[in-house]
Amino acid sequence: MSAAEIECIDVRKVYRKDRIAIPVLDGLNLRIAAGEFVTLMGPSGSGKSTLLHLIGGLDSPTGGSVRVGDAQLERMSERELTAWRSRHVGFIFQMYHLVPVLTAAQNVELPLLLFKMSAAERRERVATALKIVGLSDRTDHRPNQLSGGQEQRVAIARALVTDPDVILADEPTGDLDARTSEEILTLLNLLNTEFGKTILMVTHDPKAAAHGQRTIHLEKGVLERDEVMPRKTVAAASA
Amino acid sequence: MNLRLLYLARNLTRNRIRTALTCAAVALPIIIYVLSTAVVEGYEEFLEQAARELRLAVTQRTSIINPLPAGHRPKIESLDPTGARLVAVCGMRWIGGRIENDPRPLSTLAVDADTFPTSFPEYLRSPDEREAWVRDKQALIIGRGVAGQFGWKKGDRVTIVPSVPPYTPMEFHVVSTSEEASDPLTNWFRRDYLEEELRKSGAPEGLVSFFFIKCGSKADLDHFRVAIDALFARSPDETKTQDEKTFMNEYVTQQFNLPRNLRILAAVTVFVAVMAAANTMSMNFRDRISEYATLKSMGFSGGIVFTMIQSESLLTCAAGGIAGAAVPYVLFTHTPMKNFTVPLIQHLDIAPAVCGQAVLIALAIGLLAGAWPSWLAVRLHVVTALRSLE
Numbered sequence: 201m202s203a204a205e206i207e208c209i210d211v212r213k214v215y216r217k218d219r220i221a222i223p224v225l226d227g228l229n230l231r232i233a234a235g236e237f238v239t240l241m242g243p244s245g246s247g248k249s250t251l252l253h254l255i256g257g258l259d260s261p262t263g264g265s266v267r268v269g270d271a272q273l274e275r276m277s278e279r280e281l282t283a284w285r286s287r288h289v290g291f292i293f294q295m296y297h298l299v300p301v302l303t304a305a306q307n308v309e310l311p312l313l314l315f316k317m318s319a320a321e322r323r324e325r326v327a328t329a330l331k332i333v334g335l336s337d338r339t340d341h342r343p344n345q346l347s348g349g350q351e352q353r354v355a356i357a358r359a360l361v362t363d364p365d366v367i368l369a370d371e372p373t374g375d376l377d378a379r380t381s382e383e384i385l386t387l388l389n390l391l392n393t394e395f396g397k398t399i400l401m402v403t404h405d406p407k408a409a410a411h412g413q414r415t416i417h418l419e420k421g422v423l424e425r426d427e428v429m430p431r432k433t434v435a436a437a438s439a
Numbered sequence: 440m441n442l443r444l445l446y447l448a449r450n451l452t453r454n455r456i457r458t459a460l461t462c463a464a465v466a467l468p469i470i471i472y473v474l475s476t477a478v479v480e481g482y483e484e485f486l487e488q489a490a491r492e493l494r495l496a497v498t499q500r501t502s503i504i505n506p507l508p509a510g511h512r513p514k515i516e517s518l519d520p521t522g523a524r525l526v527a528v529c530g531m532r533w534i535g536g537r538i539e540n541d542p543r544p545l546s547t548l549a550v551d552a553d554t555f556p557t558s559f560p561e562y563l564r565s566p567d568e569r570e571a572w573v574r575d576k577q578a579l580i581i582g583r584g585v586a587g588q589f590g591w592k593k594g595d596r597v598t599i600v601p602s603v604p605p606y607t608p609m610e611f612h613v614v615s616t617s618e619e620a621s622d623p624l625t626n627w628f629r630r631d632y633l634e635e636e637l638r639k640s641g642a643p644e645g646l647v648s649f650f651f652i653k654c655g656s657k658a659d660l661d662h663f664r665v666a667i668d669a670l671f672a673r674s675p676d677e678t679k680t681q682d683e684k685t686f687m688n689e690y691v692t693q694q695f696n697l698p699r700n701l702r703i704l705a706a707v708t709v710f711v712a713v714m715a716a717a718n719t720m721s722m723n724f725r726d727r728i729s730e731y732a733t734l735k736s737m738g739f740s741g742g743i744v745f746t747m748i749q750s751e752s753l754l755t756c757a758a759g760g761i762a763g764a765a766v767p768y769v770l771f772t773h774t775p776m777k778n779f780t781v782p783l784i785q786h787l788d789i790a791p792a793v794c795g796q797a798v799l800i801a802l803a804i805g806l807l808a809g810a811w812p813s814w815l816a817v818r819l820h821v822v823t824a825l826r827s828l829e
Binding site: 253256258259279282283284285286287291293295297299300301302306309310311313314358 | 442443445446449450452453729730732733734735736737738739740741821822825
């Protein structure tokens, strides 16, 4: 069980399109404590996903610094970031992005191929991850044999299986109905409360944001509001 | 099964029709490569064998289609009255030919009966064949390929209609099927029989298409190649003398330039295979951009993704290459097609080494085909790729 603190200082990100500079993040400062569940909200183009990508080491800031645990990301090379991601970050995407030709268990096992461990240990970890997300009985199902909610659970298990410090979720319930969304959010709550994972989740849905401890509102690349949410326990969420 | 191998295998079978068509697109050029290489090697072996026979070919200087007077023979023979260095001079006249009501063309030559056995010792190997050749003016030596194609055998009477004068049907008696000769498709008969028929029809006599001269040694070959042309220089019928290998090579090149054209054909089809396989790998890449982006987000390096795509490309092309090499190998070594004959080539020998080369070419096709999508995958920016899918 591990978690990491996240710190962004004066983070700027400018995209260039056809020689035109498009500022997305403009001197953002943010600190997320280890083990916190924070949601990111804001209108389209406010920089939510960009911030998530910078914290996940998928992109580099134009200026400022991003620290996750002991890793100062802006100083790391592409190769170092790739290796760091495999050990410290778990991603959950809106569209799941499972490999369609592999079973649920094989999809969950994929990130473990980057680790030196025995097949038996890999199998054990996969079984545990699938058990946590409640899919022990779907291990041999392929993505096209699963519902949307089940696919997202597999994606969560895949993000969880390497025991990362941080879980980054980009609108994980954006493609799901209300009931299934609630189940997924409850699961994320569980990962946060029971396993102590630091979770940063992008969402447009205020109900989804209510599952976090804090909601950060972004507007035009700057932090507009940092709101502490009333804590929703796993038990309450389940009820 | 190891998950890496399983993933690779599942990728190969993800779009089975596409994979099968790509394998076929690689297999076909490989078949063409293997067959054309076998033909070219067989042809080169034929030329090497011709070079070992110590024979010179004498043709009309301007063109092989212009005949020479048969009277050149005693003049050539006079260059070596002892007959030790210039062993035999054999005049030949091409009549082509076909059998009635059959469109298949024949290659038939009328030759000097007395010097043919000495000039071409690979024919008439047995005493009874030689005796029949000397005794019977209508004797015919057929190539074993011709025997197979037309079902002819020793002792048969056959009628051939010449493609040149006298044009009238000529009856022959098969005395040999030349089992040990290098050329399986040419028929030989006595020129005195042709002269007799030409006389009857009133067509010009005393002409030959070319002479073949058997020499005693390599030094004699070099000597008489110059001496014969010098003998007829500035005469109305100047000659062009070449060793048999050069003559045959020139003859084949003039006819259809087989080796060059086969090599061009093989190269073009291999290029087409590269394009077909590259197209498949590019389509696969486009279909799986989100997958590669996800793998990279999980921490799979560009090198791993590069290896994945290259492995898939190599395996697809290797499968096509192995199938393409195996088909002609099995057909021409383990089925009745092993008796198939090609002009000038005794036996279409599909060498295992050529099959090995063909598989290596298929692997090279795989490497080339996978290069561009692999490179794109290495350069793939996860954020850009995922955004493009939203």
